[in-house]
Amino acid sequence: xxxxxxxxxxxAGLTCAWRLSRAGHDVEVLEREAAPGGRMRSEDHGxxxxxxxxxxxxxxxxxLHAIADALGIGGSIRSLGRPRDAVLRDGRLHxxxxxxxxxxxxxxxxxxxxxxxxxxxxxxxxxxxxxxDPLHPERAACLDRENLADGLRRLVGDEAVExxxxxxxxxxxxxxxxELSLAFGLIVLRMLAGDFQLxxxxxxxxxxxxxxxxxxxxxxxxxxxxxxxxxxxARVRYEKGGRSGSVFADAVVVALPGSLVAAxxxxxxxxxxxxxxAVRYNRGTIVHLLLDxxxxxxxYYGVAFLRREGLDLYGLAVDHHKPGVVPHGAGLVNGVxxxxxxxxxxxxSDDEVGNLVVENLTRTPVGRLAPVxxxxxxxxxxxxxxxxxxxPRLARFSQRMNRSPRSxxxxxxxxxxTTEAALTSGMRAATEIADQLRT
Numbered sequence: 001x002x003x004x005x006x007x008x009x010x011x012a013g014l015t016c017a018w019r020l021s022r023a024g025h026d027v028e029v030l031e032r033e034a035a036p037g038g039r040m041r042s043e044d045h046g047x048x049x050x051x052x053x054x055x056x057x058x059x060x061x062x063x064l065h066a067i068a069d070a071l072g073i074g075g076s077i078r079s080l081g082r083p084r085d086a087v088l089r090d091g092r093l094h095x096x097x098x099x100x101x102x103x104x105x106x107x108x109x110x111x112x113x114x115x116x117x118x119x120x121x122x123x124x125x126x127x128x129x130x131x132x133d134p135l136h137p138e139r140a141a142c143l144d145r146e147n148l149a150d151g152l153r154r155l156v157g158d159e160a161v162e163x164x165x166x167x168x169x170x171x172x173x174x175x176x177x178x179e180l181s182l183a184f185g186l187i188v189l190r191m192l193a194g195d196f197q198l199x200x201x202x203x204x205x206x207x208x209x210x211x212x213x214x215x216x217x218x219x220x221x222x223x224x225x226x227x228x229x230x231x232x233x234a235r236v237r238y239e240k241g242g243r244s245g246s247v248f249a250d251a252v253v254v255a256l257p258g259s260l261v262a263a264x265x266x267x268x269x270x271x272x273x274x275x276x277x278a279v280r281y282n283r284g285t286i287v288h289l290l291l292d293x294x295x296x297x298x299x300y301y302g303v304a305f306l307r308r309e310g311l312d313l314y315g316l317a318v319d320h321h322k323p324g325v326v327p328h329g330a331g332l333v334n335g336v337x338x339x340x341x342x343x344x345x346x347x348x349s350d351d352e353v354g355n356l357v358v359e360n361l362t363r364t365p366v367g368r369l370a371p372v373x374x375x376x377x378x379x380x381x382x383x384x385x386x387x388x389x390x391x392p393r394l395a396r397f398s399q400r401m402n403r404s405p406r407s408x409x410x411x412x413x414x415x416x417x418t419t420e421a422a423l424t425s426g427m428r429a430a431t432e433i434a435d436q437l438r439t
Contacts, residue, residue, distance in 0.1 A: 001025050003251030005236045007224045007264075008181040011054075011419060012410040013255030014072055014212040015067065015426030016247040016433075017109050018022060024435055028247070029213075030222040030238055039382075042204030045375055048332055049204040049325040050260040053375050054419045055334075056080070057205065060195035061420035063427060064208070071211040073201070078323045079200040085302040088309055089163055093365050095300070096164075102143045114159035121156055125190055132190040135424050137183075137386070137396035137416055144183040147204050147388050152183025167304035171315025173383055173417055174284040184386035187416070189199050198301065203324035205419075214413025227252055229406045251437060253429045257281055257381045258413035268404055275397040279380030279388075279413050285342045287357045289371040291331030294320055297366050298333065311360045312341035333369070335360075338407040384413035408432040 001024045006017040009031030021027045035041065039053030057064060057077065068074040086093040087109055094109035110118065121423075125132065131140040146154075148169065152161045166177045169185065179184070201207040222238040222245075234252035238245055254261055258279035262268065268276065303316040319325055319332040326332045335357045337345065345353050354374030362368045394414070410429035415421035 003027075004433055004437075005030060005229060005234065005247055006253045006255055007236060007250040008038070008255035008410075008431045009033075009036035009213065009218055010210075010411075010422065011040040011209055011212075012316055012412065012422040012426040012429075013038075014209055014216065014218075014251065016253050016255060016408075017426075017428045018067075018212050019215050019427060020432035020433060023430075025434070025437070027216065028249075029216055029218040029249075030224055031218055031220045031235065032223045034220055036218050037206050037209035037218065039379070040205055040209045040422075042206030043375075045288075045290065045373065046372075047327045048288075048330070050288050050332070050375055051205055051319070051334075053286075053379065054205050055319075056322075057174075057199040057201070057419065058195065059197040059199060060191070061418075061423075063424050065419050067423065068201075068208060069188075071209055071215075072209075073211050075370045076202045077199050078202050079353060080200060080301065080321055084300045085169055086300045086305070087164060087304045087306070088311075088364055089306055091309075091365070093208065093300075093303065109163055111158060114157060114163075118160045118406040121189065123191070124155055125186060126188060129190070131183075132187050134191040134194075135415055135421065136420075137187055138391055138398050140183040140187055141391040141395040143186065144181050144391040146182050147178050148180040148182050148185040149177040149189050152177070152185065162308070163306060163406045167306050167315065170305040170338070171336065174314055174339075175282050175293070175383070175385065176339060179282070179385055179387055180389045181386055181390065183391050184416075187406065191418075199259070200322040200325075219253075224256075224264055227254055228267050229404050231405050234382055234406050243365075251408075251433050253408050254435055255410040255426065256430070258384060258409075258411055259381050261409065264382050265404070269400070269402045271402060272397070272404060273395055278393060279352060280385040280387065281381055281413075282339065282385055283342060283346075283378070283380035284339075284382040285337040286334055286377045286379070287337065287344070287353055287354065288332065288334045288377075289354070289357065289370060290371055290373040290375070291320075291333065292372050293329055294331040294332075295366065295369060298331075303365075307338075309364075311363065312337055312356060314338050314359055316330070316366075331362060346378065350374060377438060383417045384411075386417070406436060408436075 003026040006029045072202045224238045226237045262276040408429040410425045412422040
């Protein structure tokens with residue numbers, strides 16, 4: 001058994017540390033923020049439980065469920081039932097049930113011709129199914145040739161893309177469909193077609209990262225400045241409270257967003273450095289509106305907005321449908337700013353951002369909401385961008401022969417933009433480190 005430092009206390013790093021600790025290794029986690037959890041952390045605001053990042057789970061997150069059960073908290077995962085979604089088109093909210101083909105065909109969101117062309121999508125998913133593994137996206141590298149918007153237009157036409165697929169992807173991933181690859185989009189659609197029953201931990205999804213952290217030695221407030229590895233171990237330098245420190249261990253796991261790795265790892269191999277320097281994340285803004293009563297105009301869980309509606313939002317998530325997150329009868333809604341609004345208001349006050357969201361909603365059937373409070377989370381980085389050409393680079397990185405010694409990497413950029421993907425990357429990093437320490 002050996003000593004391991006894990007850099008980063010998000011769900012990927014905590015999962016990795018937990019697995020290594022259970023295997024008997026001496027593990028310490030260094031986390032920059034004041035509390036562990038990263039983008040899977042819940043916050044209390046006067047009886048309202050707000051998700052900083054990860055909004056939901058699904059029944060198909062098998063690795064997450066297994067770890068929750070091992071931690072003894074699997075019983076607190078609750079199904080959200082069959083919450084309805086909606087898309088705003090021409091000032092009207094069109095209700096959708098993505099798991100009921102009949103409901104989709106009856107919707108007036110799309111014309112009959114567009115619905116007919118939309119049937120090409122499941123045929124394409126079936127045709128490419130051997131490449132579309134949500135936990136091994138690199139297997140779809142051979143399909144990674146065009147962006148999501150262009151590829152979907154080729155498959156199903158402009159109408160289905162403009163009025164259905166583009167707003168749904170943008171509201172889920174807080175980015176434009178032109179910034180993602182068709183290969184990544186097909187993987188996501190394959191996942192949606194599977195066991196995608198929405199769930200959440202009662203009282204907040206941060207229950208998972210809290211439970212993981214409680215089993216570990218976590219040092220918070222540590223900003224790691226460099227990670228250097230040799231054949232006999234790893235040196236990690238950090239700053240905490242204005243002072244410098246360092247720790248030496250037999251191995252290290254770097255569980256930071258991929259776009260930050262190259263800056264703290266000066267001894268990466270040339271192939272590794274080239275990969276990390278090409279990793280891109282978007283930055284985004286999530287705005288939480290705390291309401292003293294549930295709005296009757298939002299019976300949905302998710303609402304996506306078309307670009308042509310001219311709003312500053314990609315969409316809404318209606319969080320009060322989750323168990324144990326609001327006082328009785330109260331409401332909780334979060335909106336994701338689009339890229340243009342995020343950039344324009346990055347340095348604006350929280351009140352200004354909150355007022356913008358409220359004013360935007362008055363131009364929709366949601367109407368004017370009167371929040372008792374507004375909480376704004378700005379993320380930079382937010383989510384990895386699986387753009388055109390990324391999956392071939394990821395495949396080469398995964399198969400590289402020359403690797404930095406005594407090290408492994410974990411994070412959503414290695415698997416996908418979901419909690420299950422980030423958690424799975426942590427499990428794999430733990431296996432990789434354990435194998436290195438045995439040799």
